[in-house]
Amino acid sequence: MLFDPLARLGRGGLDALARFGRAHRLLLAMVLGIGEVLRRPRLLIAQVYNVGVLSMLIVGVSGLFVGMVLALQGYYVLARFGAAESLGLMVAASLVRELGPVVTALLVAGRAGSALTAEIGLMKATEQLAGLELMAVDPVRRILVPRLFGGVLAMPLLAAVFSAVGVIGGYFVGIGLLGVDAGAFWSQMQSAVDFREDVVNGVIKSLVFGVVVTWIALFQGYDCSPTSEGVSRATTRTVVHGALAVLGLDFVLTALMFGG
Amino acid sequence: MARQRNIEILVGAFMVAGFVALFFLAMQVSNLNLAGGDEGYRLTARFANVGSLKARAPVSMAGVRVGRVEAVDFDPRTFEAVVTLRIDSAVDNLPMDTFANVFTSGLLGEQYVALEPGGSPDVLRDGDEIMQTQSAMILEQMIGQFLFSKASGDG
Numbered sequence: 050m051l052f053d054p055l056a057r058l059g060r061g062g063l064d065a066l067a068r069f070g071r072a073h074r075l076l077l078a079m080v081l082g083i084g085e086v087l088r089r090p091r092l093l094i095a096q097v098y099n100v101g102v103l104s105m106l107i108v109g110v111s112g113l114f115v116g117m118v119l120a121l122q123g124y125y126v127l128a129r130f131g132a133a134e135s136l137g138l139m140v141a142a143s144l145v146r147e148l149g150p151v152v153t154a155l156l157v158a159g160r161a162g163s164a165l166t167a168e169i170g171l172m173k174a175t176e177q178l179a180g181l182e183l184m185a186v187d188p189v190r191r192i193l194v195p196r197l198f199g200g201v202l203a204m205p206l207l208a209a210v211f212s213a214v215g216v217i218g219g220y221f222v223g224i225g226l227l228g229v230d231a232g233a234f235w236s237q238m239q240s241a242v243d244f245r246e247d248v249v250n251g252v253i254k255s256l257v258f259g260v261v262v263t264w265i266a267l268f269q270g271y272d273c274s275p276t277s278e279g280v281s282r283a284t285t286r287t288v289v290h291g292a293l294a295v296l297g298l299d300f301v302l303t304a305l306m307f308g309g
Numbered sequence: 310m311a312r313q314r315n316i317e318i319l320v321g322a323f324m325v326a327g328f329v330a331l332f333f334l335a336m337q338v339s340n341l342n343l344a345g346g347d348e349g350y351r352l353t354a355r356f357a358n359v360g361s362l363k364a365r366a367p368v369s370m371a372g373v374r375v376g377r378v379e380a381v382d383f384d385p386r387t388f389e390a391v392v393t394l395r396i397d398s399a400v401d402n403l404p405m406d407t408f409a410n411v412f413t414s415g416l417l418g419e420q421y422v423a424l425e426p427g428g429s430p431d432v433l434r435d436g437d438e439i440m441q442t443q444s445a446m447i448l449e450q451m452i453g454q455f456l457f458s459k460a461s462g463d464g
Binding site: 091094095097098101102105141145203205206207209210212213214216235238239240242243244247248252 | 313316317319320322323324326327328329330331333334335337338339365367
């Protein structure tokens with residue numbers, strides 16, 4: 050009686066720890082199963098389609114609007130300091146370093162991650178995964194591995210599209226609407242944005258986010274309780290945990306890359 | 310089969326779009342220089358004060374960029390700043406008595422190193438030191454001097 054609350058706390062802690070361990074064992078199994086993708090590239094292509102091509106529209110449109118808003122808001126502040134020519138630099142640096150990778154990862158977590166969780170969870174609930182196992186086909190290799198690498202491959206490309214479209218959106222607003230000089234817009238951007246320091250670091254960020262978001266989505270689906278309620282809860286958890294992981298990791302990565 | 314093919318085409322188009330975007334970021338947005346193999350050569354210069362000069366700041370001559378600042382270090386013996394400059398190898402005939410200045414682009418802009426050629430027939434080689442330097446203009450000091458001279462002039 051007396052120790053009931055303590056026992057509940059302990060059980061919760063043990064459960065969380067066990068889930069953590071299962072998630073990492075799943076990641077390890079998926080990374081070791083990379084051979085499956087090389088042997089059956091078709092499976093990978095289908096998943097790049099699911100995560101990449103189908104997310105293209107939302108990522109492109111969001112990038113355009115984020116770039117345009119950045120230009121509008123940035124101009125307001127920069128013009129007060131007489132530095133409106135730095136608009137291109139501000140738009141490009143913030144997109145390439147931060148907003149491109151982060152917003153793309155959040156969008157993919159919502160758009161593709163939730164779909165992955167629901168798909169895997171439903172496969173589990175309808176015992177398709179168990180059926181595969183009965184046929185001596187490893188569901189981790191056959192189902193999960195192509196999805197993981199599809200997500201990892203698609204994420205940096207989506208982030209690059211987001212940043213590029215955003216820069217073009219910022220260009221249209223800056224030059225067309227606000228009357229910033231086009232030459233200064235590009236030259237300031239090119240003189241301050243560094244390829245290795247900014248662009249490559251942004252790509253590294255989105256690779257990490259690609260791994261984390263797809264991993265969380267796949268694990269939540271694979272680990273959900275096989276009921277309709279369990280699948281719905283797992284889908285919610287994917288979006289919440291995915292977003293939190295992306296934002297938290299972004300701080301760590303930014304501190305490592307640009308903080309020194 | 311036709312559906313599989315459509316998916317493959319769309320994925321191909323997606324990957325092309327992604328790499329085009331990356332290429333755009335590399336070439337148009339950032340200052341990626343494909344002639345990056347040009348390592349150039351190093352010169353050092355000592356300044357009493359470099360202001361807020363940072364590594365990667367441009368080194369210019371007659372207003373044209375001829376190199377970059379590679380490192381800004383402090384010499385604890387002479388209490389001077391030691392600036393390492395990497396000059397493009399195309400500019401290999403800087404006279405021995407070249408003059409190095411730390412300037413600011415615009416009133417509040419970034420600081421850069423400006424080189425002015427001297428008249429010596431000897432040229433600077435890799436690892437040489439530029440002997441004639443002038444420190445950065447510190448805006449606060451200049452304002453202070455200006456106010457001071459104004460005040461003493463009035464009195």
